[in-house]
Amino acid sequence: xxxxxxxxxxxxxxxxxxxxxxxxxxxxxxxxxxxxxxxxxxxxxxxxxxxxxxxxxxxxxxxxxxxxxxxxxxxxxxxxxxxxxxxxxxxxxxxxxxxxxxxxxxxxxxxxxxxxxxxxxxxxxxxxxxxxxxxxxxxxxxxxxxxxxxxxxxxxxxxxxxxxxxxxxxxxxxxxxxxxxxxxxxxxxxxxxxxxxxxxxxxxxxxxxxxxxxxxxxxxxxxxxxxxxxxxxxxxxxxxxxxxxxxxxxxxxxxx
Numbered sequence: 001x002x003x004x005x006x007x008x009x010x011x012x013x014x015x016x017x018x019x020x021x022x023x024x025x026x027x028x029x030x031x032x033x034x035x036x037x038x039x040x041x042x043x044x045x046x047x048x049x050x051x052x053x054x055x056x057x058x059x060x061x062x063x064x065x066x067x068x069x070x071x072x073x074x075x076x077x078x079x080x081x082x083x084x085x086x087x088x089x090x091x092x093x094x095x096x097x098x099x100x101x102x103x104x105x106x107x108x109x110x111x112x113x114x115x116x117x118x119x120x121x122x123x124x125x126x127x128x129x130x131x132x133x134x135x136x137x138x139x140x141x142x143x144x145x146x147x148x149x150x151x152x153x154x155x156x157x158x159x160x161x162x163x164x165x166x167x168x169x170x171x172x173x174x175x176x177x178x179x180x181x182x183x184x185x186x187x188x189x190x191x192x193x194x195x196x197x198x199x200x201x202x203x204x205x206x207x208x209x210x211x212x213x214x215x216x217x218x219x220x221x222x223x224x225x226x227x228x229x230x231x232x233x234x235x236x237x238x239x240x241x242x243x244x245x246x247x248x249x250x251x252x253x254x255x256x
Contacts, residue, residue, distance in 0.1 A: 001115065001166055003159055004074050006067065007122040007152055008049055010021035010035045016156040018040070025169045033159070036074060041066035050125050051210040055224035057230040059126025061210040067132050069215075072120060079136060082217025086135075091116040094138045095158070097151025098125050100204040101140030102247045104158060110139065112158070112167035120158060122151030131218050140247065149201045174184045206236035 003011060013035055017023065039047040043065075050060040071094060072079050080086030093115055102108075112118050121128070121137060132139050143154040143156040163169055209220040223235045244251055 001030070001162075002034070002117045003112070003162075004034050004117070004119040005121065005122065005152075005155055006036045006038055006070050006074075007155070007161070008038045008124055009149075009150070009152055010037045012152045013156065016160070020160075021164050021169055022160055025163050025166060026151060028168065030166050031163050034074075037068050038066050038070055040068040041073070046146070054209045054211075054213070054220050055128070055236075056229065060127040061126055061211055062124060062132070063130045063206045064129040064136075064207040064215050065212075068136055070120070071136060074119060080216070089138065092119070092138075093117075094119045094121065094136060096121045096128060096133055096137035096140045097142040097143075097154045097158075098133065099142050099147050100127075100129070100243055100246050101142040101246065102195060104141050104143050104154075104161075106161070109158070109165055112162045118158075118162065120151070120155040122155050124150040127205060127208035129210050131209070131215060133207070135216075135218060172226075189204065203240040204248060205238070206240040208242070 006063055007013070019024065022031065026033060042048055045189055048063070049066055050062050053059070053061045062119075068079060075089075075092070078084075078086070093112060095118065121132070124230065141158070143155070145159055148154065209224060213220045213225060221235070223231055226232075241252075245254065249255065
């Protein structure tokens with residue numbers, strides 16, 4: 001199986017890939033792991049990968065262009081635009097590390113282990129342009145109900161969890177059959193008394209967009225460039241609720 005890690009900090013993975021099961025799987029040819037520096041796909045002298053968010057707000061947002069082009073280089077194919085949607089990939093997943101994604105579980109790891117290729121996009125800063133989530137990634141994945149500085153640690157975690165499920169990685173195939181989560185199809189989170197959820201974590205993050213305002217025919221929602229802050233705030237909450245209901249209905253006390 002091949003893993004591709006897209007990141008602005010390629011040196012981060014020097015340590016995690018050189019130890020334990022992951023190292024042995026690499027040496028045995030069970031797992032092929034490549035690291036792609038996102039800054040190689042920028043077009044300015046400063047190698048800029050981020051920009052300010054449309055609609056205002058704190059932080060910076062990763063731009064769509066370098067991420068699309070990096071993944072397209074890895075796959076060797078065009079991944080579409082608004083007029084020409086991409087053909088669905090087979091045996092490949094493009095996963096965006098995101099605090100607003102679906103929860104990563106052992107069942108997710110088992111599903112990934114059946115693929116031929118897994119591309120892991122490591123987000124940074126305030127977020128990633130929503131067009132990456134909608135039109136490039138095949139899914140968004142979160143490793144827990146907390147926020148990290150970037151997607152590198154989650155990517156390393158997923159790589160490790162998936163690698164150990166690959167045939168031959170552990171040497172003893174029975175080793176993965178009697179572990180935590182192996183008998184569960186879903187692992188429930190403990191969110192407080194009677195399933196209550198702290199107010200500050202009731203919704204996932206809203207979608208982020210940055211420049212350019214139009215990319216491959218996909219436009220940033222007009223409301224974010226209109227300057228009406230009250231309408232922007234309303235739109236963001238509506239979209240946050242929509243994404244929460246889609247990706248983590250359990251946070252709303254709903255059945256998936």
